[in-house]
Amino acid sequence: GAGVSQTPSNKVTEKGKYVELRCDPISGHTALYWYRQSLGQGPEFLIYFQGTGAADDSGLPNDRFFAVRPEGSVSTLKIQRTERGDSAMYLCASSLEVAGLYEQYFGPGTRLTVT
Amino acid sequence: RKEVEQDPGPFNVPEGATVAFNCTYSNSASQSFFWYRQDCRKEPKLLMSVYSSGNEDGRFTAQLNRASQYISLLIRDSKLSDSATYLCVVNPVSGTYKYIFGTGTRLKVLA
Numbered sequence: 001g002a003g004v005s006q007t008p009s010n011k012v013t014e015k016g017k018y019v020e021l022r023c024d025p026i027s028g029h030t031a032l033y034w035y036r037q038s039l040g041q042g043p044e045f046l047i048y049f050q051g052t053g054a055a056d057d058s059g060l061p062n063d064r065f066f067a068v069r070p071e072g073s074v075s076t077l078k079i080q081r082t083e084r085g086d087s088a089m090y091l092c093a094s095s096l097e098v099a100g101l102y103e104q105y106f107g108p109g110t111r112l113t114v115t
Numbered sequence: 116r117k118e119v120e121q122d123p124g125p126f127n128v129p130e131g132a133t134v135a136f137n138c139t140y141s142n143s144a145s146q147s148f149f150w151y152r153q154d155c156r157k158e159p160k161l162l163m164s165v166y167s168s169g170n171e172d173g174r175f176t177a178q179l180n181r182a183s184q185y186i187s188l189l190i191r192d193s194k195l196s197d198s199a200t201y202l203c204v205v206n207p208v209s210g211t212y213k214y215i216f217g218t219g220t221r222l223k224v225l226a
Contacts, residue, residue, distance in 0.1 A: 033214070040218070043202075045214060045215060048212050048213060059213075091158060091159075101164045103149070103164060104149075104204075104214065105161065108158050109158055
C-alpha cells in the first residue's frame with residue numbers, strides 16, 4: 001500500500017517568508033508525528049497528533065512553528081518568518097500499533113533551505 | 116545527560132564480521148524501544164522493535180537491559196548492504212507517543 005508522502009520534497013525560501021510543509025500519512029494511522037533532522041543528528045521531535053488534536057507539541061522550538069491536522073489525516077507544518085537556522089530536513093511519520101508498540105513509518109521528508 | 120545516547124562511530128568492520136551497538140537511556144520509566152536504520156539522505160526505516168525478552172530477526176538481534184538502562188543491536192555476518200546509520204529510539208513517557216531518537220551510530224562494512 002501507499003506509504004507516508006510529503007510535499008514538497010525540497011523547498012528553498014528567503015529569510016522572513018512563510019512556508020507550509022504537507023504530510024499525508026498511511027491510511028488508517030491515527031498517530032502522526034513531525035520531526036526535524038539536521039546533518040549528523042538524529043530526528044528531533046517537534047509535535048505529534050492523535051486524531052485531530054495535538055497530543056504533545058512540546059518539541060516546537062518557538063511560536064513561529066505551528067501544525068494542524070484538521071480532519072485527522074493530512075497534516076501541515078507551518079513556519080512563519082523563517083530564519084536560516086530553520087534549514088533542515090523535516091520528516092513526518094505515522095504509526096500503527098503492533099503488539100502494544102507503536103511502530104513509526106516515515107515519509108521521504110521535505111528539505112527546507114532558508115537563504 | 117542526554118535522554119538517549121549512542122556512540123556515533125563510525126564502526127568500520129570487514130564483511131562477515133559480527134558487530135554490536137549499545138544505546139543508553141536516562142529515564143528508567145521508558146517503555147518502548149526501537150532500532151531504525153537510516154541510509155544517507157534517506158528517511159529512517161524501522162529495523163526492529165525491542166521486546167523485554169529480546170528478539171531476533173535473521174542476522175539481527177536486539178536486547179533490552181532495564182537494570183543498566185540500555186538496549187543493544189547485534190549484527191551477525193555483516194554485509195556491505197548493512198552500511199548505514201543505526202538510530203536508537205526510546206519512548207520515555209508511558210502512555211504517550213513521544214519518541215526520542217539518538218544521534219545514531221554509523222556502520223561501514225568493508226569488502
